[in-house]
Amino acid sequence: MDQKLLEIVVCPDCRGKLEPTVDELVCTACGLAYPVRDDIPVLLVDEARRPA
Incomplete structure (x- = not known):
């Protein structure tokens, strides 16, 4: 992934x-x-995996 994108999301x-x-x-x-x-990146809480 683009480093600049990671800095803002x-x-x-x-x-x-x-x-x-x-x-x-x-x-x-x-x-x-x-x-x-x-x-x-799919930044939807419903699509996220919860921590174990």
């Missing part, structure tokens, strides 16, 4: 910072993991 649930992994963006504050499909 935040978790839509808690406004925390998102860290990239192989196929997700993981919130450092609440732990929600948002999928990335075709290099496009």
Whole structure:
């Protein structure tokens, strides 16, 4: 993913910072993991994976 995009996107649930992994963006504050499909982050809380 583009580094400039990562600097401006935040978790839509808690406004925390998102860290990239192989196929997700993981919130450092609440732990929600948002999928990335075709290099496009899907920042929908309903689509996010809850922390274990």
